[in-house]
Amino acid sequence: MADEPADRILKNGVIYTLDAARPVVTALAIRGDRVAATGSWEEIAPLAGARTVVLDLAGATAYPGFVDGHAHVGGLGRAMEILDLTGAASEADVAMLVRRSAAGTPAGDWILGRGWDQNRWPEKLFPTQASLTAAAPDHPVALTRVDGHAIWCNRRAMEIAGLGERAVPVDGGEILVDESGRPTGILVDRASDLIESKIPAARPEDIRRRLKRAMERCAAVGLTQVHDAGVGSAELAQYRALLQADQMPIRIWAMLEGDEAWLESQLAAGVSQDAAGRLVIRAVKMYADGALGSRGAWLLAPYTDRPDTSGLPVNPTETLERIARLCARYGFQACTHAIGDRANRTILDVYQRVLAGLPDGRERRFRVEHAQVLAMADIPRFHALGVIPSMQPTHCTSDMPWAVRRLGPERARYAYTWQTLIRTGVVIPTGSDFPVEAPDPLLGFYAAVTRMDKAGQPPGGWTPMERMTREQALRGMTEWSAFAAFQEKDKGVLANGKWADITVTDQDLMRVPESDILKTRVLLTMVGGRIVYDGRAPKEPENR
Incomplete structure (x- = not known):
C-alpha cells in the first residue's frame, strides 16, 4: 500500500x-x-x-x-433567507427594512428577520413593538436578536401569540414590560417560544435546502467541519437525507437538541457515524442560561447596569443533571450552554456530581459551550474535571464595547479568559456560534490573537493578557476541536x-x-x- x-x-x-x-x-x-x-x-x-x-x-x-467548534447550521441557512439586520444602526433603520419588506409581502404573512443588537445603537435601549407596528400593521413581525436569545415583535404578532395587556410569568424567560406593566414586544429566552410556536413550521424541503446552502457557505470560508450545537429531529432527518444523496460538502458533528422528547430513544440507539465520517451523532446540547447582551446570562450577582436582575436559568438544575446522567449512561457527551458565572458554576457542579461516579469521568470530555463569564475560583475546575470549555473568540470582540457596562470591571476581567484557562492545562476548541457571528474562521483567528475589532481597536487589545498565540489559535480550530469531538485519531493534524x-x-x-x-x-x-x-x-x- x-x-x-x-x-x-x-x-x-x-x-x-x-x-x-x-x-x-x-x-x-x-x-x-x-x-x-x-x-x-x-x-x-x-x-x-x-x-x-x-x-x-x-x-x-x-x-x-478548519473546524467551527460551535455553530448552528440550520440557523445560518434560515438567516440567509430572511431579513438581515446585522447592519442596522438604529431602531429606525430596522423599522425601515421591515416597511420595505412589508410592501412586497402579502398581508397576513409573517415577516422574519435576525441580527439586531441594541448595544450597537446610539441609545443602547431595547426597542418596542410600536415602531414595528407602524412599519407593518398588517403583518405579524418577529425579529430575532443577534444572539438568538430574544425576539422583538409587533402588535400583530403579540395578538397572535395571545399576549395581552399584562405579562405572564415564563419559566426560564422574561417578557419585558413598560412602566405601566404592558409588554413592550421584547421576549427573552423561553418567553420567545410564545412567538416562535406561532410561526409556520419549516417544511422538510425548506430545512434540507437551508442546511445545504449553509454547508456550502461554510466550505467557501474554509471550514471542513462544524460542531452543530442543537440538532432537532427534523434537521437530523434532513442531514441523513443529504448524506444519502452525497450532498454534504463538509463534516457535521451533531449535538442533539436536549429539549426533544425523543432524546432518550436517540441516545439508546448509540453513537452514530457513517463510514466516511461525514455525519457524527455523539453529543447532546443543553442550556443553563441565556445571553449577556439580552441580560439573560445567569450571574452570581446582579447586572451592573440593571441591578434588579441577575439573569435567569433557562432550565432547572434537576433537568440538566438528568440529561447529563443520560449522556453518561449511553456514552454521549454533554454540552451545555453557559455564559454567566452562576450558570458556569451550576453546570460544573452538575458535571462534578455526574462524573464522580464514573471510573473514567475525566475521559468523558463533557463540554461547556461559551464559558464566557467565570468566577476565578471556577477556572481550575475545568481541568480538574476534564471538562472542555468551547469558546468563540468573536464573541469577545463583539461584546467588549459594552461588557464592562454589564458586568463591572472586576467581573469583566474574568470574561473570555482564554489564556488563563489554557495555562491550567485545558484545550479550547474555538468557533463562531454562527449565525450569531459570521461563519468566517479568519475573523475568529484574528479576534483570538488580537482581541481587537476590525478597525484595530482598542490598540493592543482588550484585556490583552488573555490573547492566544497564533499557534494556539490555529490549534483551537483544528487539533483542539478534533480532541473535543473524540476525533483526534482521524483529524486535527496532517499526518499519515x-x-x-x-x-x-x-x-x-x-x-x-x-x-x-x-x-x-x-x-x-x-x-x-x-x-x-x-x-x-x-x-x-x-x-x-
Whole structure:
C-alpha cells in the first residue's frame, strides 16, 4: 500500500501539519480520503503516478482543515433567507427594512428577520413593538436578536401569540414590560417560544435546502467541519437525507437538541457515524442560561447596569443533571450552554456530581459551550474535571464595547479568559456560534490573537493578557476541536493516516502582520481529499 501511487499531491506550498514530527513541510500526498505522506517534494515525488493529480500551491499556505467548534447550521441557512439586520444602526433603520419588506409581502404573512443588537445603537435601549407596528400593521413581525436569545415583535404578532395587556410569568424567560406593566414586544429566552410556536413550521424541503446552502457557505470560508450545537429531529432527518444523496460538502458533528422528547430513544440507539465520517451523532446540547447582551446570562450577582436582575436559568438544575446522567449512561457527551458565572458554576457542579461516579469521568470530555463569564475560583475546575470549555473568540470582540457596562470591571476581567484557562492545562476548541457571528474562521483567528475589532481597536487589545498565540489559535480550530469531538485519531493534524481535510489560504496566517490577517483569502477547501470549494482566480493548473 505504501508504494501505491497517490491520488493527489500538493506541492510548492507552506504546509502547517501540527504534527510534532514534521510541523512544516512543502508537499503532501493523499490516497483515498487520507493523508499518505508529508515531506519535501523530493520525498513525495516518487508517489506520483500516471493518474495522480498534482496541485501546485504556488507558495500558498495549507493547514489542517478548519473546524467551527460551535455553530448552528440550520440557523445560518434560515438567516440567509430572511431579513438581515446585522447592519442596522438604529431602531429606525430596522423599522425601515421591515416597511420595505412589508410592501412586497402579502398581508397576513409573517415577516422574519435576525441580527439586531441594541448595544450597537446610539441609545443602547431595547426597542418596542410600536415602531414595528407602524412599519407593518398588517403583518405579524418577529425579529430575532443577534444572539438568538430574544425576539422583538409587533402588535400583530403579540395578538397572535395571545399576549395581552399584562405579562405572564415564563419559566426560564422574561417578557419585558413598560412602566405601566404592558409588554413592550421584547421576549427573552423561553418567553420567545410564545412567538416562535406561532410561526409556520419549516417544511422538510425548506430545512434540507437551508442546511445545504449553509454547508456550502461554510466550505467557501474554509471550514471542513462544524460542531452543530442543537440538532432537532427534523434537521437530523434532513442531514441523513443529504448524506444519502452525497450532498454534504463538509463534516457535521451533531449535538442533539436536549429539549426533544425523543432524546432518550436517540441516545439508546448509540453513537452514530457513517463510514466516511461525514455525519457524527455523539453529543447532546443543553442550556443553563441565556445571553449577556439580552441580560439573560445567569450571574452570581446582579447586572451592573440593571441591578434588579441577575439573569435567569433557562432550565432547572434537576433537568440538566438528568440529561447529563443520560449522556453518561449511553456514552454521549454533554454540552451545555453557559455564559454567566452562576450558570458556569451550576453546570460544573452538575458535571462534578455526574462524573464522580464514573471510573473514567475525566475521559468523558463533557463540554461547556461559551464559558464566557467565570468566577476565578471556577477556572481550575475545568481541568480538574476534564471538562472542555468551547469558546468563540468573536464573541469577545463583539461584546467588549459594552461588557464592562454589564458586568463591572472586576467581573469583566474574568470574561473570555482564554489564556488563563489554557495555562491550567485545558484545550479550547474555538468557533463562531454562527449565525450569531459570521461563519468566517479568519475573523475568529484574528479576534483570538488580537482581541481587537476590525478597525484595530482598542490598540493592543482588550484585556490583552488573555490573547492566544497564533499557534494556539490555529490549534483551537483544528487539533483542539478534533480532541473535543473524540476525533483526534482521524483529524486535527496532517499526518499519515489522518483524513485529508485541508484549508489553503493565499497568505501565511502564522506570519503575516496582524493587520493583514483579515485580508487573507481562502483558496481551497478539501474534505477527505476532495475539493469542496475552489476560490482560486485564475485557477491554478492541475498537472497530471
